[in-house]
Amino acid sequence: MSKKYIGEINIPVPPLEYQLKVVNILNEAKSLIDKRKVQVEVLDQLTQSVFLEMFGDPLRNTKQWTLLEFSDICDTRLGKMLDKKKQKGQNTRPYLANRNVKWGHFILDDLPQMDFLDEELETLSLKKGDLLICEGGEVGRTAIWEWDNKSIYFQKALHRARIKNNLATPEYLQSVMQYFAGNGGFKDFTSKATIAHLTGVKLKRIPIPNPPLNKQQEFTAIVHRIRQEKSLLLTTLRELENLFNSIMQRAFKGELSIQEKILKTK
16 A cells, blocks of 8 residues: 555544544543443452451461361262264264363353263263363363253363262352462372373362351352342443444444433443
């Protein structure tokens, strides 16, 4: 593209009053977006703060709870290994891989699929309350499965932990795993060749403080309230981001009224 060509391009320039109004509206919308993001971060920090206040440091067991090995609390197993050579496109099912498990939630869009034998559909099924734990990558990253009606399975890169006899709540264990991951709690339990891995054997041996179940249930109730508030904030955040994009488009088309204000989502 030549300099002469660029110099001959006609750029429509709206009145300065219109430009300033657009900038003010966009700044107002951006300010609201930033405030929502801060509020979401505060709620994330609140969960960890409540956890530490109620249960202390789980690595040092500062409140001297009874210690149980992970295998005493949960039945665990790895998922199915993906062998591309054996895939025939028969009895295919969607499955979770490491990348689909985030802290506290799942990415369920466009799940990969592979063949499962009939007997594997039972042994590799997921039930509400199961914990999915990353074996590699960000070791120990954990989310709680919230459904009983989804025919989704899991790959060998993930551990499924199913709590025994109501010995713990999923929310308590997820918070323990998150604290361990952020504070070096897995360093003595990972195998390192090129990438750190939390093997099934070593996961079973991890010592877990086990406070009384009623105290864990109290924590779970608080977590659910925080999640509800976070869900509302995330909904308004998406609305604000959509509004910001809409204002941008309308501004460039000259369709934005200079009388417009951002009021509904404050």
